[in-house]
Amino acid sequence: MGKEVTLLEAIRQGLWEEMKRDESVFIIGEDVGIYGGAFKLTEGFIDEFGPERVIDTPISEAAIVGVACGAALMGMKPVAEFQFIDFISCGFDMLTNYAAKSRYRGCGAISAVFRGPCGSGVRGGPFHSLNAESFFLNTAGLKMVEPSTPYDAKGLIKAAIRDPDPVLFFEHKKLYRLPRIKQELPEEDYIVPIGKARIAREGKDLSIITFGAQVLNALDAAEILEKEDGLQVEVLDLRTLAPLDKPAILDTVKKTNRVIILHEASVTGGIGGEIAAIIAEEAFEWLDAPILRIGSIDTPVPFAPQLEDYYLPSIGEVVEAARRLANY
């Protein structure tokens, strides 16, 4: 075991090791080279791997995705960066029409990673705060992951690079350098399999199904509920958003019979609705209370701290919702 690392450092390590392991892995994106990326995630990569494998591009998200697809068809392993995940909208067509459908259309698998910083709570305003998962959830052919710990981040970026299909890799920017989640990582090579959720905290009274930075809110709420209410709350960190780990979702519901789905994107049309529907269809008899969804309000992400704090789900809301379920 080495020293404790941040989530950002864990992704760096994963990328670095994969580029060392496999010559076909390359990085492509805006300002990823000499500048080292907007969050400095790829700092130093160009010195080690050269400008041929760390490619600075024009401001062209559609081309970045298209080029990654073409290179992937030829057997390369592109890791494309969106400077902020908000700009994935500019590559939406290429992702949903090209990357997602290529294998199905007999045009070859696109083994490529599309990664970037997502998430709110950093005063980024409407265009630097997006959680994009629900835009892509209804498109067959794209995998999506979002780690909440350095261990998972490193294991998942490696798994994503080795995956034979396109993977959208969301990195919550609030977690990038958060001291609280720093972890020591194993020295040996490991992956975290795509498609498998993780129990972040065991409990028997109620489940919170969540991912990304909201895992921390769920854990904090669980702590309060244990101290003040004596409730044992289970927190399920999804880690993979597509394809969802249905067995893990159903297992936790069957164990606790009460469930909150917590995510940071707006509630309406969010991934929470899909999870709620799975539970309602497949674990209806196991429920002792309604399924509750907690997410952000249905507005763009506002900028001023007072507004953004109102926009976002809070620990208080989670605690309240849990109490309502416990007393149902």
Add this chain to the structure above:
Amino acid sequence: MNLSVRLKKPEKPLSCTKETSLKKEDFAKLYRFLKITRMFDEITVRLKRQAKITGGVFSSLGQEATAVGTCYALEERDFIAPLIRDIGACFVKGILPREIFASYLGRATSPNRGTDLQFHFADLKKGFIGPISHLGDMVSVMAGVLLASKMRREDRVAIAYVGEGATSTGAFHEGINFAAVQKLPLIVVVENNGYAYSTPTHKQCAAKHFVDKAVGYGILGLQVDGNDVVACYETAKKAVEYARSGNGSVLIEAITYRRKGHAEHDNQSYVPPGEIEWWAEHNDPIKRFELFLTEENIFSKEELLQIEKDVAEYLEEELTIAESAPSPEPITAAYDVFDNSIVPPAFKKKFLES
């Protein structure tokens, strides 16, 4: 090119350029590819009328020379991304008519196993990547193909075909700009055929010539008579040599004319009277090539007729192979979204236990 100029009766019948390095066997191949393209078209129109083809049928009628001539300048290792009116380029690249028939007919034997239509499939070994319907998207995909080949020190060039309408898309701009910046050996053939669906060229773009766009990207621009198959070949050959020598990307504007509607259902009511007839009468790429071949004493009329007969037989055989193939099993719709050894197929749910 101004339409009123286009529609003047030529002083003498149009032929093809005589300055060429092509040899007799090349001419035979080119003629055969042109005839395959046109006759394939005629068969798909027939199949559409017989309701055997359920999807759209997109004709290359009148613009066959552009795809065939330009693609003929490529080597086997090179790549193409054709658009719907570049079926001729598919044949030049070695895609078999039976594969495209099977795809049009939605057969299980289609390279896309019935998941997509026309020649929306790929054969990477043959350097062929079929299009998607979103115009301009293939430009950056081809840039990616070439980026990979550059990283692996493989000597490849590629042609991405677009219609003049696609030059208005963001994807076209981003793709060609990326290729230009990276100095990739990408040749973008802009087929200016007068119409994008019903939209005439002057409503698509205010630039006088599409070739002028090359200046804005800092790449070589060439313009060619897209109905002169020999000129198309020679221009593409020049572009290929330029790109292969490491000079970067090229934009070729090929001026041609779309004689059919966007697809078979389109009655072309938006086309000024006489326009289609003028092109059919005075500027048909195959008639021009036939005139060239006979005037230059390369082939006799009889020899050309023999090629035509061979092509007709060949295509009927290919069609029989495609038509006699089975339709896909319905359940195969669930497969191959992902690698199914990792993610199971997307089967329908069962609501009652059987």
